[in-house]
Amino acid sequence: MxxxxxxxxxxxxxxxxxxxxxxxxxxxxxxxxxxxxxxxxxxxxxxxxxxxxxxxxxxxxxxxxxxxxxxxxxxxxxxxxxxxxxxxxxxxxxxxxxxxxxxxxxxxxxxxxxxxxxxxxxxxxxxxxxxxxxxxxxxxxxxxxxxxxxxxxxxxxxxxxxxxxxxxxTHWLGAYIAVATIPNYLDLGDRMAGMPTVGRMVGVYSARHMDDARAFFFMRPAGQLDYHYRDTARQKELLREQFADLGWETPRLLDEMDRAEVFYFDSVTxxxxxxxxxxxxxxxxxxxxxxxxxxxxxxxxxxxxxxxxxxxxxxxxxxxxxxxxxxxxxxxxxxxxxxxxxxxxxxxxxxxxxxxxxxxxxxxxxxxxxxxxxxxxxxxxxxxxxxxxxxxxxxxxxxxxxxxxxxxxxxxxxx
Missing domain, CATH: 3.50.50.60 (FAD/NAD(P)-binding domain)
Structure with missing residues (x-):
């Protein structure tokens, strides 16, 4: 068969x-x-x-x-x-x-x-x-x-x-996720670092065999966002709007995200x-x-x-x-x-x-x-x-x- x-x-x-x-x-x-x-x-x-x-x-x-x-x-x-x-x-x-x-x-x-x-x-x-x-x-x-x-x-x-x-x-669960491949500038290997805040979570991790790292962004906006699934520029713009006021490593992670060639964004559906x-x-x-x-x-x-x-x-x-x-x-x-x-x-x-x-x-x-x-x-x-x-x-x-x-x-x- x-x-x-x-x-x-x-x-x-x-x-x-x-x-x-x-x-x-x-x-x-x-x-x-x-x-x-x-x-x-x-x-x-x-x-x-x-x-x-x-x-x-x-x-x-x-x-x-x-x-x-x-x-x-x-x-x-x-x-x-x-x-x-x-x-x-x-x-x-x-x-x-x-x-x-x-x-x-x-x-x-x-x-x-x-x-x-x-x-x-x-x-x-x-x-x-x-x-x-x-x-x-x-x-x-x-x-x-x-x-x-x-x-x-x-x-x-x-x-x-x-x-x-x-x-x-599809049934939207009220959230969005983004992952970007960025340099491992924090020299992470055995550790994931993240900051949860109201309606948002931002973080970064690597793996023991990888030279680069992954920045991740979770967010729960007030309503569904307006973007095309192939429009990465718009997706990155939305992330900046949602995370711009956060401290810690967030500004650097957003800058690295802008430069990232490998980028994933989707609704949690x-x-x-x-x-x-x-x-x-x-x-x-x-x-x-x-x-x-x-x-x-x-x-x-x-x-x-x-x-x-x-x-x-x-x-x-x-x-x-x-x-x-x-x-x-x-x-x-x-x-x-x-x-x-x-x-x-x-x-x-x-x-x-x-x-x-x-x-x-x-x-x-x-x-x-x-x-x-x-x-x-x-x-x-x-x-x-x-x-x-x-x-x-x-x-x-x-x-x-x-x-x-x-x-x-x-x-x-x-x-």
Missing amino acids: NILISGASVSGPVLAYWLKRHGFTPTVVEKAPTLRKSGGHAVDLFKPAMDIVERMGALDAIMERKTGTEWITMIRRGTAKPVNIQVSRLMGGISARHVEIMRDDLSEVLYDATKDDVEYVFGDSITSISGDGEVTFERGAPRRFDLVIGADGLHSNVRRLVFGPESSF QLRMDTWSRGRVTLVGDAGYCPGPAVGGSTSIAVVGAYVLAGELAKELAGGQGAARGDHSRAFAAYESEMSEYVRRSRDFAMTAAKRLIPGSGAEVWALINGARLFTSLPTRLTRAITRRGGGNLGMHDTFEPKDYGALTPAHPPA
């Missing part, structure tokens, strides 16, 4: 790996001409995703490229003394297994795990998908596929072509779809269920979703069970059923996290800093018990246990 995957960032390569293991023939098309090498921004992998990448044989490469951030230094506006928070204690209370890695580093590791067995087509994009599986491209000749999977992110092209405009499914599948097409990761950039654990969920989708397709099509053997629509439905609770909890968590990360009052700024300080002062065993029993969706990742689809893998997977 030939399966086309749109997107070579995170969920696309993971899906391709497991589809190949289960005996399918995946092809990955990526609009970018090559894998991005700018480093991206930092993302988190939690226990279920860590377990999956370990099964892929990619864990050692991921651990070699982890950011190495050991401390978060919280700068309190108007107060000289900062608050230092140990990352291992903070994240250890949330998940039993965790790693932070730059997104583009993760993409490269996942690509390396699949490039010898999977066809990748760079510098092209899907323009149409017919009901019988014929796919046309911007540059390449038309091809026919049995299934098409959109793994192309929050602003998915596949979703637009099959389900309609993005605006039909959540996708809400009744179904991720239609006909021969389904969506995975941010393309189908983005909980919100930087607030909902979307990278981990993308890894898990890709693994589950491949497994359910194998169970239904490659494995062949019962009278429904060969029915991809049943596999899609099983995939959605398997992931629905995890996705729902991630959405709920993201809505709360967006408010807490960008406090709405002085009291909330105090609660953010001192709550983190108190949480990390407790033994990890206790904080993990708190998140499991009374932390709402804070410990949602460790409570999700994907099925083991290993028994469905052919005895001699295709080389």
Whole structure:
């Protein structure tokens, strides 16, 4: 069975790996001409995703490229003394297994795990998908596929072509995020430094293997901002308007942002779809269920979703069970059923996290800093018990246990 995957960032390569293991023939098309090498921004992998990448044989490469951030230094506006928070204690209370890695580093590791067995087509994009599986491209000749999977992110092209405009499914969480690649002038390696204030947070971090750094800006304006998603000059202007009055390193970070060639700006937007599948097409990761950039654990969920989708397709099509053997629509439905609770909890968590990360009052700024300080002062065993029993969706990742689809893998997977 030939399966086309749109997107070579995170969920696309993971899906391709497991589809190949289960005996399918995946092809990955990526609009970018090559894998991005700018480093991206930092993302988190939690226990279920860590377990999956370990099964892929990619864990050692991921651990070699982890950011190495050991401390978060919280700068309190108007107060000289900062608050230092140990990352291992903070994240250890949330998940039993965790790693932070730059997104583009993760993409490269996942690509390396699949490039010898999977066809990748760079510098092209899907323009149409017919009901019988014929796919046309911007540059390449038309091809026919049995299934098409959109793994192309929050602003998915596949979703637009099959389900309609993005605006039909998005829910703004009231915030915006920006990340700029800047010189590591503070010589950061194992530390992230940030200043939360009412309605805003600004900060900077690097990674142990990087020569540069990332400046980040979170903001919660009174209403939605007026800008075009490709107009970076306007986006930088909006950031200056929102952050110009802040002290600490903010003026320098804004100056470096103006000079930055690698710059990301987006709304913190959540996708809400009744179904991720239609006909021969389904969506995975941010393309189908983005909980919100930087607030909902979307990278981990993308890894898990890709693994589950491949497994359910194998169970239904490659494995062949019962009278429904060969029915991809049943596999899609099983995939959605398997992931629905995890996705729902991630959405709920993201809505709360967006408010807490960008406090709405002085009291909330105090609660953010001192709550983190108190949480990390407790033994990890206790904080993990708190998140499991009374932390709402804070410990949602460790409570999700994907099925083991290993028994469905052919005895001699295709080389």
